[in-house]
Amino acid sequence: GENVEQHPSTLSVQEGDSAVIKCTYSDSASNYFPWYKQELGKRPQLIIDIRSNVGEKKDQRIAVTLNKTDIHFSLHITETQPEDSAVYFCAASSYSGGYNKLIFGAGTRLAVHP
Amino acid sequence: DTAVSQTPKYLVTQMGNDKSIKCEQNLGHDTMYWYKQDSKKFLKIMFSYNNKELIINETVPNRFSPKSPDKAHLNLHINSLELGDSAVYFCASSHMPETQYFGPGTRLLVL
Numbered sequence: 620g621e622n623v624e625q626h627p628s629t630l631s632v633q634e635g636d637s638a639v640i641k642c643t644y645s646d647s648a649s650n651y652f653p654w655y656k657q658e659l660g661k662r663p664q665l666i667i668d669i670r671s672n673v674g675e676k677k678d679q680r681i682a683v684t685l686n687k688t689d690i691h692f693s694l695h696i697t698e699t700q701p702e703d704s705a706v707y708f709c710a711a712s713s714y715s716g717g718y719n720k721l722i723f724g725a726g727t728r729l730a731v732h733p
Numbered sequence: 734d735t736a737v738s739q740t741p742k743y744l745v746t747q748m749g750n751d752k753s754i755k756c757e758q759n760l761g762h763d764t765m766y767w768y769k770q771d772s773k774k775f776l777k778i779m780f781s782y783n784n785k786e787l788i789i790n791e792t793v794p795n796r797f798s799p800k801s802p803d804k805a806h807l808n809l810h811i812n813s814l815e816l817g818d819s820a821v822y823f824c825a826s827s828h829m830p831e832t833q834y835f836g837p838g839t840r841l842l843v844l
Contacts, residue, residue, distance in 0.1 A: 651831075653832060653833075657774075661837075662823065662835040662837050662838055663776065663823070663835050664835070665832055665833075665834070668832060706774055715789070717788070718781070718788045718789065720778055720781065720789050721778070721833060723775075723776040725773075725774075725775055726774045726775070726776075728774075
């Protein structure tokens with residue numbers, strides 16, 4: 620079935636460093652790739668998304684890149700801050716039974732140390 | 734003014750009981766979802782309704798029964814609760830197939 624692999628599962632960086640999280644998807648027809656941030660005890664919240672007709676998208680310190688040839692996409696966070704500490708989930712759309720659904724990666728726990 | 738709301742926020746119950754979780758969205762979306770997040774934080778879709786019609790039904794025990802009385806509401810009823818049902822259940826909504834917005838979650842603990 621459809622699958623999204625996310626790496627690494629945990630990531631520890633010093634404040635000010637960059638963080639990169641990579642996801643590989645199995646459904647080559649996927650055309651929508653959102654990233655969610657989930658703080659402890661809170662709901663997942665969308666931070667950025669990208670569609671298959673775009674190779675890169677940036678929003679302040681956050682950027683996402685999509686490589687359709689190698690079927691992977693990545694989240695880049697620059698100048699990390701302690702408030703970036705959270706679990707990050709990637710997802711890829713998958714068409715099934717006439718409808719799209721999101722397949723989520725297993726999550727990356729990011730810790731930013733002051 | 735919360736966009737997607739769920740009740741209750743916490744649910745502690747005994748094995749074998751039946752319980753319901755309610756979800757409401759005021760975003761005007763046509764599609765609603767139920768997700769289960771286990772202790773390892775993995776987010777797994779359970780059900781999805783589009784315009785009150787069930788469109789996604791993953792391999793979930795038939796003890797779980799969703800109901801959508803209208804486009805703004807999606808409820809989840811669970812019969813004969815088991816220990817393994819303990820998890821956080823998230824409701825979400827979207828304009829199919831666009832961005833999904835999640836509710837605050839219902840933390841279910843089965844004793």
